[in-house]
Amino acid sequence: VIPGWFSEISPMWPGEAHSLKVEKILFQGKSDYQDVMVFQSATYGKVLVLDGVIQLTERDECAYQEMITHLPLCSIPNPKKVLVVGGGDGGVLREVARHSSVEHIDICEIDKMVVDVSKEFFPDVAIGYEDPRVTLHIGDGVAFLKAAPEGSYDAVIVDSSDPIGPAQELFEKPFFESIAKALRPGGVVCTQAESMWLHMHIIEDIITNCRQVFKGSVNYAWTTVPTYPSGVIGFMLCSTEGPEVDFKNPVNAIDANDNESQCKSVGPLKFYNREIHSAAFCLPSFAKKVIEAK
Numbered sequence: 531v532i533p534g535w536f537s538e539i540s541p542m543w544p545g546e547a548h549s550l551k552v553e554k555i556l557f558q559g560k561s562d563y564q565d566v567m568v569f570q571s572a573t574y575g576k577v578l579v580l581d582g583v584i585q586l587t588e589r590d591e592c593a594y595q596e597m598i599t600h601l602p603l604c605s606i607p608n609p610k611k612v613l614v615v616g617g618g619d620g621g622v623l624r625e626v627a628r629h630s631s632v633e634h635i636d637i638c639e640i641d642k643m644v645v646d647v648s649k650e651f652f653p654d655v656a657i658g659y660e661d662p663r664v665t666l667h668i669g670d671g672v673a674f675l676k677a678a679p680e681g682s683y684d685a686v687i688v689d690s691s692d693p694i695g696p697a698q699e700l701f702e703k704p705f706f707e708s709i710a711k712a713l714r715p716g717g718v719v720c721t722q723a724e725s726m727w728l729h730m731h732i733i734e735d736i737i738t739n740c741r742q743v744f745k746g747s748v749n750y751a752w753t754t755v756p757t758y759p760s761g762v763i764g765f766m767l768c769s770t771e772g773p774e775v776d777f778k779n780p781v782n783a784i785d786a787n788d789n790e791s792q793c794k795s796v797g798p799l800k801f802y803n804r805e806i807h808s809a810a811f812c813l814p815s816f817a818k819k820v821i822e823a824k
């Protein structure tokens with residue numbers, strides 16, 4: 531392939547496309563579910579692409595993986611059992627492992643090729659699989675949650691791709707209902723919830739469904755990820771009925787010794803801190819109007 535530019539063109543963000551200068555294509559494959567590609571970019575490190583959509587780059591993955599993990603886990607006092615749906619690259623596992631209270635981490639990823647490619651090309655992300663608390667299940671997250679015993683988890687993190695392709699069902703109400711069942715009272719879920727600039731209608735539908743399914747609190751938070759479309763990505767933070775969860779004021783700080791004790795090898799947090807945790811829930815007015823509508 532002649533080194534040129536990769537442009538992220540998709541009907542999910544019509545009329546715009548983020549581009550990255552390509553130095554070398556490192557992997558191209560087709561799994562049972564999607565096209566998988568890895569390339570060395572000129573300025574963002576290595577890049578993982580699924581069906582033409584950027585999933586992560588070495589340079590800015592910290593923002594997404596740290597926020598999608600610590601927004602829920604720092605909002606409850608003592609997370610012990612955690613489920614990750616999707617997240618085959620292992621980055622969320624790496625972040626969950628920073629919490630010394632966690633005893634068991636299940637991950638359900640549908641596409642084994644994503645796991646294998648991440649281990650080969652993104653060792654600093656896939657390092658999450660090395661934690662002894664992790665159990666990997668290759669399969670459909672929808673079926674996994676349906677089979678999960680009631681009240682199994684303190685936290686569920688849905689690190690999905692976009693609702694076009696294998697992840698489509700992870701944005702629908704029945705899936706949210708199965709998550710609510712699998713969570714303990716006062717348990718928390720954090721899902722990838724697209725961009726306020728591009729997907730307010732998708733977000734509106736997700737909010738409506740979540741308000742019907744999760745009887746604790748329902749919140750939308752967001753962060754900046756330069757290589758995601760529109761440069762921002764959001765998260766749904768919901769809790770089930772039971773002990774009150776105030777997502778906006780973290781109760782569980784990932785303090786230094788946790789860092790050191792649990793993750794000598796993965797190094798310090800690059801993005802998340804308690805101030806940016808609280809700030810993540812501050813919304814621009816156009817979004818506030820839709821998301822906080824009574």
Ligand SMILES: NCCCN[C@H]1CC[C@H](N)CC1
Pocket residue numbers: 583584585586594617618619621689690691692722724758759763
């Ligand atoms: N751990 C990989 C993150 C996947 N998150 C999504 C990838 C596709 C984007 N358009 C939205 C976020």
